[in-house]
Amino acid sequence: MERLFATEIIGGRALYKLHAVTVAVGICLVLYYRATRVPEQGQGRAAWLGMLAAELCYAAYWVVTQSVRWCPVRRIPFRDRLAARYGERLPCVDIFVCTADPHSEPPSLVISTVLSLMAYNYPTEKISVYLSDDGGSILTFYALWEASLFAKHWLPFCKRYNIEPRSPAAYFSESDGHQDLCTTKEWSLIKDMYEEMTERIDTVVESGKIAEEIKEKHKGFGEWSPEITSKNHQPIVQILVNSKDGNAVDNDGNVLPTLVYMAREKRPQHHHNFKAGAMNALIRVSSVISNSPIIMNVDCDMYSNSSDTITDALCFFLDEEMGHKIGFVQYPQNYNNMTKNNIYGNSLQVINKVELNGLDSVGGPLYIGTGCFHRREILCGRKFTEDYREDWNGGIKDKMQAHADEIEEKAKSLAACTYEHDTQWGDEIGLKYGCPVEDVITGLAIHCRGWGSVCNNPTRPAFVGVGPTTLAQTLLQHKRWSEGNFSIFLSKYCPFLFGHGKITLQHQMGYCIYGLWAPNSLPTLYYLIIPPLALFKGTPLFPEITSPWIIPFISVFCVKNLYSLCESLLCGDTLKGWWNGQRMWMVKRITSYLYGVIDTVRKLIGLSKMSFAVSSKVSDEDESKRYEQEIMEFGSSDPEYVIIATIALLNLVCLAGGLSQMMTGERGIRFNVFCPQLILCGMLVITSVPFYEAMFLRKDKGRIPFSVTLASIGFVMLTFLVPIV
Ligand SMILES: O=c1ccn([C@@H]2O[C@H](COP(=O)(O)OP(=O)(O)O[C@H]3O[C@H](CO)[C@@H](O)[C@H](O)[C@H]3O)[C@@H](O)[C@H]2O)c(=O)[nH]1
Numbered sequence: 001m002e003r004l005f006a007t008e009i010i011g012g013r014a015l016y017k018l019h020a021v022t023v024a025v026g027i028c029l030v031l032y033y034r035a036t037r038v039p040e041q042g043q044g045r046a047a048w049l050g051m052l053a054a055e056l057c058y059a060a061y062w063v064v065t066q067s068v069r070w071c072p073v074r075r076i077p078f079r080d081r082l083a084a085r086y087g088e089r090l091p092c093v094d095i096f097v098c099t100a101d102p103h104s105e106p107p108s109l110v111i112s113t114v115l116s117l118m119a120y121n122y123p124t125e126k127i128s129v130y131l132s133d134d135g136g137s138i139l140t141f142y143a144l145w146e147a148s149l150f151a152k153h154w155l156p157f158c159k160r161y162n163i164e165p166r167s168p169a170a171y172f173s174e175s176d177g178h179q180d181l182c183t184t185k186e187w188s189l190i191k192d193m194y195e196e197m198t199e200r201i202d203t204v205v206e207s208g209k210i211a212e213e214i215k216e217k218h219k220g221f222g223e224w225s226p227e228i229t230s231k232n233h234q235p236i237v238q239i240l241v242n243s244k245d246g247n248a249v250d251n252d253g254n255v256l257p258t259l260v261y262m263a264r265e266k267r268p269q270h271h272h273n274f275k276a277g278a279m280n281a282l283i284r285v286s287s288v289i290s291n292s293p294i295i296m297n298v299d300c301d302m303y304s305n306s307s308d309t310i311t312d313a314l315c316f317f318l319d320e321e322m323g324h325k326i327g328f329v330q331y332p333q334n335y336n337n338m339t340k341n342n343i344y345g346n347s348l349q350v351i352n353k354v355e356l357n358g359l360d361s362v363g364g365p366l367y368i369g370t371g372c373f374h375r376r377e378i379l380c381g382r383k384f385t386e387d388y389r390e391d392w393n394g395g396i397k398d399k400m401q402a403h404a405d406e407i408e409e410k411a412k413s414l415a416a417c418t419y420e421h422d423t424q425w426g427d428e429i430g431l432k433y434g435c436p437v438e439d440v441i442t443g444l445a446i447h448c449r450g451w452g453s454v455c456n457n458p459t460r461p462a463f464v465g466v467g468p469t470t471l472a473q474t475l476l477q478h479k480r481w482s483e484g485n486f487s488i489f490l491s492k493y494c495p496f497l498f499g500h501g502k503i504t505l506q507h508q509m510g511y512c513i514y515g516l517w518a519p520n521s522l523p524t525l526y527y528l529i530i531p532p533l534a535l536f537k538g539t540p541l542f543p544e545i546t547s548p549w550i551i552p553f554i555s556v557f558c559v560k561n562l563y564s565l566c567e568s569l570l571c572g573d574t575l576k577g578w579w580n581g582q583r584m585w586m587v588k589r590i591t592s593y594l595y596g597v598i599d600t601v602r603k604l605i606g607l608s609k610m611s612f613a614v615s616s617k618v619s620d621e622d623e624s625k626r627y628e629q630e631i632m633e634f635g636s637s638d639p640e641y642v643i644i645a646t647i648a649l650l651n652l653v654c655l656a657g658g659l660s661q662m663m664t665g666e667r668g669i670r671f672n673v674f675c676p677q678l679i680l681c682g683m684l685v686i687t688s689v690p691f692y693e694a695m696f697l698r699k700d701k702g703r704i705p706f707s708v709t710l711a712s713i714g715f716v717m718l719t720f721l722v723p724i725v
């Protein structure tokens, strides 16, 4: 039988292997040199040994990152074959959307995502969309109710003209009138309708109040009493559109997808486990409403950008040969608000296009929380067995029109905060609790239960969301990610221990690429502080520039960076984008990742509890302007900025000091001996130019505040007290 998807090895392997061998040999020589040339006590022995340790860490980490680069694969689904083979027998799909706060995640944005998901090219009676609102906000409920009405116009419009993307917000901001498709009149009509709705929603959100005459239009509004707060309320489940109900049709008379609002119960005395808790409540609530065998989930900002995504994903699950082994299908995260040169390195192109595909070849990509299709049974803890075959007819299809109220009541009981007490939920069943990257740890458990996963990365991105647009947001997100992955590494779920004998060694290493992000901060800090300081103080830490031993150092540096540049360019980044990305790696390592290490350790010894800071999807006008112009945003005196400014200044001072001492011949600083340190220091200074500008030249609100500069000058002076021994 013809396969429903194909697998292709991504080209460029010969070049990759050449680079890998060069770097590997270089690293061995560097380490050999370090280990055999340790200076005498008092001549920088400690600093030298520190360099050795840092380089050992880098070397080990480099090996880990190569695990996924050996043989990355690309998957190609054949949706026409699927349609021809399965026709009416295609399975039902439940779609979960999570939102947490109407202020950092505006309801108008959330419903655009919801509308894009309702408008998939897939039999509508087989789609159910669930919105989990952890903000428990009547404002979000109101927006969803508006969306349920607008859907009656929007879905027929999308399908009649086959438009993309089907998120109205994205569609209208991208197109200035698709006259070639439909009449201008029709286009303007629907656009006005959409804009009026958004305006109503935004006004309501701003005022925080909903008019009484609106509240009368749906019984759901009755759930909110004045005492309700986001942290203290009863469970709320409202079926806004019930596709089994004969009246739920759009303007063309076609059935609408089921649409459900859920706010699980929240009580101050019960821990709610953040997104993982929301997802688990959704799994249960949906089980009494639609119970589809496939669950897809997205974050509220991740709209569908391609309307055939469901069919594409099903090609993997329904493939006769391989399908029964596949636990989940992951799509990469793409963003529509990235600037050309990717100032904060947030486009994640290399992760999306290299690492996820590479992981696919060694056992499967990680579950990254959004844009992912799961089998319901697997999310609920099922182990892989060779004879496993899914019954695609699952799901609740009978008419429930008569007792929708009863179902809502049943669903509410499943969304109560005591429901999970003394059960396996959050552990063996559903998403795992207690980890800031609930997605990664859940995916790991699934892989260790024997399932594979695949990554589908179509040319037209399937999901597009809102990425961080300020430095602070970026650092916050990466702190959560690095901390989460590091805490997995240190827990009983450490891929090398938990995964041992269950997943391949390469797959274990693949997980560790992220698990070791955080501890990477330590060698990096060392490398950014000690060599410049040693330069200033006249202690050499590298071979002389004229010695043959400098060759491995330089070749590792050049080949590795050239390869990373190629990778980045091939993934669609610009040269400047790559450069910005390198700067951001440095910044993330000395701030987010360092914090990640500290907080993971604090949690291990019981000093702090897990948190999940939701990233804001809105930014103020002034900030957005600077973001568009790719000017780095500081503007507050966060301690992270003090670290960044201190390192930048330290390197500047050491470079200047080193150079001037060399010219005057002071302390015997000879060019030959110190050239490598000068180059290193010089590179750091060039990388840090935007930081100097932000400290000394810029006048706008986003500059580095004077207090930060002052503090960092103080820290630089303190650093000079550190002896190089
Ligand atoms: O208590 C909470 C906190 C968050 N969320 C939702 O979780 C999603 C992700 O939150 P966001 O602040 O956007 O975090 P990101 O860093 O962008 O999220 C990435 O990283 C997370 C793990 O750290 C994953 O859960 C996400 O799917 C993945 O997109 C959003 O839809 C939130 O509404 C909840 O539902 N409840």
Ligand SMILES: [Mn+2]
Binding pocket: 299, 301, 465, 466, 615
């Ligand atoms: Mn997000």
